[in-house]
Amino acid sequence: MQGFSRDFSMYPPCCHLLMKLAQFFPILVVWPALACGQTNHSTSIKLDQVGYPTNAPKIALISVPARTFQVKRSSDNVVVFEDTLSPGATDPNSGDVVQAADFTVLRTVGTYYLEVPGTGRSWDFPIGPEVFSRAYYLAMRAFYGQRCGTAVDLGPEFPLYKHAACHLEGRFHASSGRQGRRDNVGGWHDAGDYGRYMVNSGIATGTLLWAFEMFGSKLKGIKLNIPESGNGTPDILNEARWNLEWMLEMQDEDGGAWHKQTSERFCDFILPEDDHLPSEVIGTGKLPYKSTCATADLAAVAAIAARVYQPFDKNFAARNLHAASAAWAWTERFPNVIFRNPPGISTGEYGDSDCGDERLWAAAELWRTTGEAEYNRYFVDHYAQYLPALGALSAESWGAVAPMGLWSYALEARSQADSQALAAVREAALTAAHATVGRMRHNPYHISLGEGDFRWGSNGLVANYGMELLVANALSPDHANLEAALDNLHYLLGRNTFSISWVTQVGEHPFRHPHHRPSGADKNPEPWPGLLSGGPNAGRQDPVLRALPADLPPAKVYSDDQGSYASNEVCINWQAMLVFLLAGVMQ
Numbered sequence: 001m002q003g004f005s006r007d008f009s010m011y012p013p014c015c016h017l018l019m020k021l022a023q024f025f026p027i028l029v030v031w032p033a034l035a036c037g038q039t040n041h042s043t044s045i046k047l048d049q050v051g052y053p054t055n056a057p058k059i060a061l062i063s064v065p066a067r068t069f070q071v072k073r074s075s076d077n078v079v080v081f082e083d084t085l086s087p088g089a090t091d092p093n094s095g096d097v098v099q100a101a102d103f104t105v106l107r108t109v110g111t112y113y114l115e116v117p118g119t120g121r122s123w124d125f126p127i128g129p130e131v132f133s134r135a136y137y138l139a140m141r142a143f144y145g146q147r148c149g150t151a152v153d154l155g156p157e158f159p160l161y162k163h164a165a166c167h168l169e170g171r172f173h174a175s176s177g178r179q180g181r182r183d184n185v186g187g188w189h190d191a192g193d194y195g196r197y198m199v200n201s202g203i204a205t206g207t208l209l210w211a212f213e214m215f216g217s218k219l220k221g222i223k224l225n226i227p228e229s230g231n232g233t234p235d236i237l238n239e240a241r242w243n244l245e246w247m248l249e250m251q252d253e254d255g256g257a258w259h260k261q262t263s264e265r266f267c268d269f270i271l272p273e274d275d276h277l278p279s280e281v282i283g284t285g286k287l288p289y290k291s292t293c294a295t296a297d298l299a300a301v302a303a304i305a306a307r308v309y310q311p312f313d314k315n316f317a318a319r320n321l322h323a324a325s326a327a328w329a330w331t332e333r334f335p336n337v338i339f340r341n342p343p344g345i346s347t348g349e350y351g352d353s354d355c356g357d358e359r360l361w362a363a364a365e366l367w368r369t370t371g372e373a374e375y376n377r378y379f380v381d382h383y384a385q386y387l388p389a390l391g392a393l394s395a396e397s398w399g400a401v402a403p404m405g406l407w408s409y410a411l412e413a414r415s416q417a418d419s420q421a422l423a424a425v426r427e428a429a430l431t432a433a434h435a436t437v438g439r440m441r442h443n444p445y446h447i448s449l450g451e452g453d454f455r456w457g458s459n460g461l462v463a464n465y466g467m468e469l470l471v472a473n474a475l476s477p478d479h480a481n482l483e484a485a486l487d488n489l490h491y492l493l494g495r496n497t498f499s500i501s502w503v504t505q506v507g508e509h510p511f512r513h514p515h516h517r518p519s520g521a522d523k524n525p526e527p528w529p530g531l532l533s534g535g536p537n538a539g540r541q542d543p544v545l546r547a548l549p550a551d552l553p554p555a556k557v558y559s560d561d562q563g564s565y566a567s568n569e570v571c572i573n574w575q576a577m578l579v580f581l582l583a584g585v586m587q
């Protein structure tokens with residue numbers, strides 16, 4: 001596929017099929033290009049293609065010099081609003097000079113587009129009360145698409161988006177300390193590859209469970225059309241359980257958890273059922289074979305599960321609580337066993353030299369669930385050293401989960417909680433959010449990313465900042481934090497230098513060539529829906545990015561190319577952050 005890939009993103013969606021044909025029949029290339037070049041959609045007009053909530057601020061950004069703009073109704077091209085643009089501001093990260101088009105006062109539900117005289121028109125976008133519900137639905141269903149160990153079929157909505165059951169057998173790798181068969185069927189494929197990794201599963205599953213815990217009143221009724229739909233449990237929890245069951249299988253009898261289950265190397269760009277490389281449980285290569293970061297992440301996530309599933313399945317909740325306490329006890333015995341890829345293994349490492357933050361998260365979640373003094377004591381003894389993490393740029397990630405622990409302790413203050421710790425965490429969290437909002441006010445694209453944040457998974461960082469802002473809002477309601485979270489979402493859905501939606505099949509002009517094996521291997525013209533791209537990455541760790549002009553500013557180091565795993569891969573951890581952000585702004 002890669003050898004034939006061309007960038008068709010400048011053409012309207014009506015042309016994509018023709019262009020796809022044209023890549024195999026080059027003689028036809030000229031014709032569709034002429035036939036389709038009739039629209040004047042301008043990528044210089046950047047806005048949220050998914051839309052704007054009725055009562056929220058509504059700002060589009062224009063990156064060519066202009067004076068005025070009009071908002072037109074899509075159905076009849078009638079001008080419903082017009083105004084002058086703000087003065088230009090230079091965005092240091094992209095080099096763009098950006099003017100704002102503010103149409104906040106437009107509150108009539110409908111579908112519109114922006115027109116800038118002399119420049120062209122934008123993609124269509126809606127204004128309405130529930131504009132993000134479809135994006136949430138697709139972003140959550142993307143997890144269903146990542147299911148391993150079962151046949152997946154997106155149904156009549158997306159015919160031909162399916163794969164057969166995969167990775168039904170597994171075995172212990174020598175580094176695990178065991179030998180023989182170990183199937184561990186289930187879980188989600190981690191990213192563009194088919195591996196399953198405990199550490200990344202930890203933050204992804206934990207984030208989804210938190211989304212339910214914080215925004216469940218909105219989410220509990222949303223059906224995802226998955227096999228479990230209608231079983232009495234909210235679908236977001238049904239989907240999270242698919243991965244949680246696999247995580248529980250990765251726990252050894254002594255309480256420790258093996259780090260990952262993958263093949264020894266990445267397979268080709270094939271469908272999952274065609275991947276016949278042995279799926280192996282991989283350990284540290286020497287006693288105690290399990291890793292502390294993986295085990296502590298399991299303890300944290302299973303502790304959340306123990307309280308979240310309680311109303312729906314008491315036995316499952318109890319099983320999680322047992323797993324969480326056993327995992328915690330293991331980390332007491334082995335507080336910092338680090339994982340590195342053993343010789344001969346080249347799949348993702350998710351290596352982390354310090355598992356103290358994972359343990360802090362586990363202690364906080366176990367305390368929140370059980371109220372047992374042991375966990376509180378651990379948290380109180382250790383939290384202070386992690387407080388600065390809340391104020392750092394891009395606070396939380398798969399390898400830095402201290403903020404999850406700190407936030408959790410403060411989000412549900414138990415009666416015996418340490419008042420000094422509570423106050424310190426609250427203050428640090430609110431101060432960090434305040435600083436992020438302040439930085440965004442000076443950012444022409446209205447995003448939280450700071451200098452240096454345009455690195456691997458920068459779109460995930462955008463969503464992470466959204467989480468920071470939404471958690472701060474939960475601790476102390478503040479409209480500025482909510483609006484800032486929404487601004488970050490607008491960036492992901494089209495209000496960015498490329499004027500593309502970074503979620504597949506969402507918005508009129510989405511990216512189309514994710515580094516995602518099912519999308520690359522199947523015969524469908526469009527990628528699997530609902531997937532978030534990794535985003536611009538000035539680190540340029542792949543050949544596609546290295547081939548881009550050397551003087552590109554960081555926000556522009558991105559290529560909608562399947563080969564660009566460093567800027568265009570999908571991944572369950574930033575997918576979960578997107579879900580959290582969507583859920584938060586929907587609520």
Ligand SMILES: [Zn+2]
Nearest residue numbers: 148149166167
């Ligand atoms: Zn699989």
